[in-house]
Amino acid sequence: MAMRPKLLMLDEPAAGLSPLNLDKLLAAILALKARFGLTLVIIEHILKVVMESCDVVTVLEHGEKIAEGPPAAIKDDHRVIEAYLGKEMDDAEVRAFLKAS
Secondary structure, three states: OOOOOOEEEEEOOOOOOOHHHHHHHHHHHHHHHHHHOOEEEEEOOOHHHHHHHOOOEEEEEOOEEEEEEOHHHHOOOHHHHHHHHOOOOOHHHHHHHHHHO
16 A cells, blocks of 8 residues: 555455454555555455445456446346246256256
C-alpha cells in the first residue's frame, strides 16, 4: 500500500480460512478499499467475500461469462444458481440420469 495503488487484485484470498479469520480478512479488505479508494478485482469462491466487498460481480462458468451485475442481482440469477448448486431436475430426469450413469 506504500505505493498507493489504484487497483488491488486478490486471487482467492479467503482460501482455507476459518470463519473468524474470514471475517477479519473481509474487514481488512473493506478498510483498505475505503481508505485508499481502491478498485478491487477479486477471484473468489467464498460468496460472502464477493457479496460483501464487490459492487459489480462477474460470474464465469468454464471460462464463459454467464452473469454480471450488482451482488443482489447475481445471487438470484438462475444461471449462477445452476452453476453453483446444479440444475433442478424433476423425477423423470433424475431416473434417466441414474440409468445413464
